[in-house]
Structures are given as structure tokens and as C-alpha cells.
Amino acid sequence: xxxETKAQKVGFKWAITNFNLGRYFFSRDLEGMPKEPTLLAxxxxxxxxxxxxxxxxxxxxxxxxxxxxxxxxxxxSFYEGFPRVIYVIEWPGNWLLKFFxxxxxxxxxxxxxxxxxxxxxxxxxxxxxxxxxGVHHERKEDFETAKGT
Amino acid sequence: xxxxxRFGHVFSVSAAGGAMAVGFTVWFSIAFVAVYIxxxxxxxxPACEGLPGGPCxxxxxxxxxxxxxxxxxxISEVIKNTIHVSVSGGKLSxxxxxxxxxxxxx
Numbered sequence: 701x702x703x704e705t706k707a708q709k710v711g712f713k714w715a716i717t718n719f720n721l722g723r724y725f726f727s728r729d730l731e732g733m734p735k736e737p738t739l740l741a742x743x744x745x746x747x748x749x750x751x752x753x754x755x756x757x758x759x760x761x762x763x764x765x766x767x768x769x770x771x772x773x774x775x776x777s778f779y780e781g782f783p784r785v786i787y788v789i790e791w792p793g794n795w796l797l798k799f800f801x802x803x804x805x806x807x808x809x810x811x812x813x814x815x816x817x818x819x820x821x822x823x824x825x826x827x828x829x830x831x832x833x834g835v836h837h838e839r840k841e842d843f844e845t846a847k848g849t
Numbered sequence: 850x851x852x853x854x855r856f857g858h859v860f861s862v863s864a865a866g867g868a869m870a871v872g873f874t875v876w877f878s879i880a881f882v883a884v885y886i887x888x889x890x891x892x893x894x895p896a897c898e899g900l901p902g903g904p905c906x907x908x909x910x911x912x913x914x915x916x917x918x919x920x921x922x923x924i925s926e927v928i929k930n931t932i933h934v935s936v937s938g939g940k941l942s943x944x945x946x947x948x949x950x951x952x953x954x955x
Contacts, residue, residue, distance in 0.1 A: 738858040741938035745931065753934065757926035764922045765915075 763790070795819070859936055866932035873928060877921040884913045 704712075734740055745753065770786035887896045888910040897905035 738862060738935060742931070742935045745934040745938055749934065753927055753930045757923055757930055760926045761919065761922035764926075765919050768918070 763793075862932060862935050866928060866935075870925065870928050873921075873924060877917070877924075881914065881917050881921075884917055885910070888913060 766786055766789060886894075887900075887902065888905045890897065890905040890907055890910070894905060903909065
């Protein structure tokens with residue numbers, strides 16, 4: 701286009717690039733794919749991302765190993781405190797799993813209380829104590845005694 | 850399932866990875882039992898004397914079994930993750946890098 705401003709140039713480029721990108725992302729055909737994409741994917745993954753695969757697997761296998769060790773130690777009274785350590789290590793993962801499960805399935809939402817509200821309630825109990833602001837926690841006996849006097 | 854039917858590589862990669870995992874499990878089982886037999890402290894165990902690898906003891910047996918278990922867990926996870934990235938990184942991938950490489954080559 702003759703006489704276009706710099707902003708127009710950038711805008712046209714942006715629109716054309718995003719149009720092509722969107723057409724590529726949302727296309728359903730395999731046009732333009734290499735001949736053996738699976739073999740290339742294996743090679744690419746093992747060549748460029750083997751560290752991620754290996755170290756990610758290491759973290760996962762450590763968790764599995766500790767879990768197995770805790771389940772063995774439950775049968776042996778000598779290692780009594782060990783399962784509690786495992787519980788603390790596995791707590792964030794289990795919390796996330798429960799959170800996603802409850803969030804993902806509508807049928808569970810009515811059955812299981814939300815873990816985030818449970819955690820919030822537990823934190824509130826720890827920080828503020830069991831007496832909530834605005835709620836009268838006086839015992840009935842105290843009230844009757846005060847009324848009688 | 851539609852994706853698996855449309856792209857046959859899901860089944861082929863799963864079959865190849867499954868065969869590899871079965872082979873590794875057989876190897877792992879043989880190694881586990883071999884370590885157990887070799888290092889079990891028993892006076893009737895003929896492997897405890899005169900073989901390289903040291904004498905039999907409970908500590909050595911437990912340590913080596915834990916080592917074998919950990920290695921087994923790790924390698925099985927590597928196989929599993931490799932299958933995963935192979936399935937998802939091939940025909941199903943829509944990565945911007947691939948798109949850009951096409952732009953550059955054209």
C-alpha cells in the first residue's frame with residue numbers, strides 16, 4: 701500500500717500473521733506435516749527434552765518410592781513416625797487433586813465440601829480461634845445464671 | 850477416541866511403548882529376585898561365599914532392593930513420559946515453533 705503510516709504497516713503485519721497463525725491452529729487437515737511426524741516427535745523429545753523427561757520422572761519416582769516406603773513402614777511399628785512425614789509431603793498434591801476433582805465434576809460439588817473453603821475454615825479456626833466475631837458463644841448455663849441473678 | 854481413530858500413531862506408539870514396558874518389567878523382576886537370592890543372609894545360601902560382590906547381610910540386601918526398586922520406578926516413569934510426549938508431540942502438535950519453521954522455509 702502506498703503512503704501507509706508506520707502504525708498501519710505494523711497493524712497489517714499483525715493482522716496477516718495472526719490470520720495465518722489462526723488458520724494453521726484451527727485447521728483440521730494434516731497438510732504440511734512431515735512424512736514421519738511420530739518418529740520425529742520421539743527424536744525431538746529425546747534429543748532436546750530428555751533432561752525434562754528424566755528429572756520429571758525422578759521427582760515422580762521419588763514420590764512413588766516414599767509412598768511405597770510409608771506403606772511398608774505402616775506394617776512395622778519401628779518406623780512409627782514415618783507415615784506422618786509422607787502425609788505432610790503428599791498433602792499439597794492431594795489437596796490439588798481433590799480441588800481439581802471437585803471443580804471438574806458437577807456431581808461432586810454437591811456431595812463433597814470444597815477443599816478451599818475447608819482450608820479457609822481451618823485457617824480461620826487456627827488464627828481466630830473457635831469463637832467467631834458476631835456469634836455469641838456463651839454457654840446456656842452462664843446465660844441462665846446471669847438471668848437468675 | 851475420535852482422535853485415536855483419526856491418527857493411528859496413538860495405537861502404534863502405545864503398542865511399542867507397552868512392549869518396551871513389559872520387557873523392562875521382566876528385566877526388573879529378574880534383577881529383583883536375583884538380588885534377593887544373592888544377598889539373603891542364610892547359612893544354607895551357597896551364593897554367600899566365594900562370589901564377587903561381597904558377603905550376604907540384611908543391610909546390604911535391604912539397600913540393594915531399595916536401589917533396584919527406585920531404579921525400576923524411575924525407568925518406568927521415563928518410558929511412560931516418553932510415550933506421552935511422543936503421542937502428543939507428533940501429529941497432534943500444533944506448536945508455534947513448527948508454524949514458524951514452515952514460514953521460514955517457505
